[in-house]
Amino acid sequence: MNSTIAATDDWIGVANVADVGEDDTFAVDLDGHSVCLYNLGGEIFATDGKCTHGDADLSLGLVTDSSLIECPLHEGSFDIRTGKAVAPPCTQNLRCHPVKTEAGIVFLRVGPATPPA
């Protein structure tokens, strides 16, 4: 049975899996909201695109230790998998978004995202 995600479900296709390089970032727009995608060991994660500390685009930052995203503005970092702020000046956790991949496409859920831990 096909399990294609239909447009009527509350998931929306935002990118190709191939767009998100390993240990790299990819910026997408989710209903007017900026979201950053990451590829950690083949698994796709997604967080808000804007740093919680300042007006910075996390997709311009650097993925470190295959698990953290370092903000381009002030070097604070977050754990990509949980959104937890792990280095100053960032103290407020980052919001994560649930991700599904199917047929080489990355889907994000439209609607309330995972609240920060």
Next chain:
Amino acid sequence: MRIVIVGAGQAGGWVARSAREGGHTGEIVLLGRESLPPYERPPLSKDVLDGREAHPPEVLTLDQCQALSIDFRPGTEVVAIDRVNATIQCADGTNVDYDRLVLATGGLPRRLGCPGEDLPGVHTLRTVDNARAIAKLLQPDKRLLVVGGGWIGLEIAATARSKHVEVVLAEAGQRLCARSLPSQVSDVLKGWHEAAGVDVRIATTVVALEKGASRPLRAKLSSGVEEFDGVIVGVGLHLETALAENCGLAVQNGVVVDQSGRTSDPQIYAVGDISNQLSSFAGVAGRQRLESWANAQNQGIAVGKTLAGTEVVYDDVPWFWSDQYGKNLQVLGVPTNAADTVIRGTLGGDSFSLYQTANGKLQSVIAVNAARDIKIAKRWMKAGTCPPTSILADCSTRLDRL
């Protein structure tokens, strides 16, 4: 053990927070001259100045001071240190005893030193109040004189232009940011400002200021006499090291400290803008003083941990940034005019990085809109490595995949 911190700016705030979070169970007293809890200053020439943000980010809120049992006393001026009795004297006549003392006093804007410098309409920028006062001048068709072609002057000029204010920028020296940048990059900055309509005047000084006729102020510049609605002075920081000097601590280009921030008195530390610190990245001198957000934060955090009992050697790679006209410029390490230079991209382009090497080692990186190049280079600098310059110059090679 009571820790007393004099100066509740960014550095002082982080010392307090870091000491508590590092496990210090004794009292932490944080004394600030300003009335506000510790905050970050960089937005004062950018988002706070142009009105996008009402306040700069706080390092410690009043609630956090409560939660962390930090005894924060704003509006407190410390006038003397009594090292014999290990106590400090405040302007209101009260004393505060210390077991450990941290000086995080920063500084005040250096004065122009010319007649008329105290006239209404002449401003400096260090505090939130200063930023709000200058913001009132940023109306279309106002005409401002910005004195000083360093980072403060340049950011104020850029913010003023975004508000359609006419700006004359007077720099006394031969180029912009001469203390921090090699000349090719000074030229790039001059290009940005001139393209944005700033009247950049190199080798130009202010002889005197007086009340104006058609506009509130008249400035006698070395280039002639002109009138302005306001004058903003950004000619450097006068360090608040008097407390240290007066009690006999070693002071030379700031308060001299060891690799853990200790002054010549083992009970007293100095952090932030006033700290003359040891650094592997300071070249032959081995010591430097850094006026940067990163140093205030990271040295503050390191000293806090040391005070809490885990000795930390602070030896970060110097790092600095400036935002002008929507462009982000970052400086890693200590640039000089003497090093070998490799450019990745095109100098003056939308995004480029300039690498300086000396004897095969990476000395500094200056990057415009290339934050990742800086982050990657920081790893190399910490490790003491440096890729071949041919690779640095090759934009088709990913530096994060080496």
